[in-house]
Amino acid sequence: MAEEKQDEVDKNSEPSASSETKGNLTAPEGILMLCVAGLLDSLGLIFFCFSWLGMDDYGVLDIIGAIIIGGWLFIRKGKGSSSRAIKRLLIAFGIEAVPFLGGISPSWIILVWKELRS
Numbered sequence: 001m002a003e004e005k006q007d008e009v010d011k012n013s014e015p016s017a018s019s020e021t022k023g024n025l026t027a028p029e030g031i032l033m034l035c036v037a038g039l040l041d042s043l044g045l046i047f048f049c050f051s052w053l054g055m056d057d058y059g060v061l062d063i064i065g066a067i068i069i070g071g072w073l074f075i076r077k078g079k080g081s082s083s084r085a086i087k088r089l090l091i092a093f094g095i096e097a098v099p100f101l102g103g104i105s106p107s108w109i110i111l112v113w114k115e116l117r118s
Contacts, residue, residue: 030116033072037108040065044096048103062096065108073115088114 024030040061047057066089073085092111096102 025113025116027116029076030112033069033112033116034109036068037065037112040068040108041106044103044105048100051100051103056099059097062093062102065096066093069108069111076115084118085115 025034044057044061047055047061069092070089073089077085088111092107095105095107
C-alpha cells in the first residue's frame with residue numbers, strides 16, 4: 001500500500017510535457033520567435049527613421065512577418081487555429097500595414113509575446 005501511494009506521488013509530481021512548453025517565454029520556440037519579431041520591428045523602426053530620405057520597405061517586412069509569424073501560429077495551433085490567434089495576427093498585420101504607424105509600433109513583438117503567454 002505504501003508503494004502505491006509513492007507511485008501516485010511520483011506521477012503527480014512530474015509535470016506533463018505539454019504543460020511545460022505551453023506559454024513558456026524562455027522555451028527555444030519562444031526565444032526564436034521573439035528574436036524574429038524583434039528583428040522585424042527593429043528593421044521597421046530603422047526604415048521609419050530614414051523615411052525622410054525616401055527609404056521605404058514597401059510592405060516587404062509586413063509580408064515577411066505575416067508569413068513567418070502567421071505560419072508559426074498555424075503550426076502552433078494546428079488546423080483548429082483559435083479565433084483569438086487569428087484576430088491578433090490580423091490586428092498586428094493591419095497596424096504594420098499603416099505606413100508610419102507600422103514603423104514605430106512593436107506589434108510583431110506584442111503578438112508573439114501575447115501568444116506565448118496564452
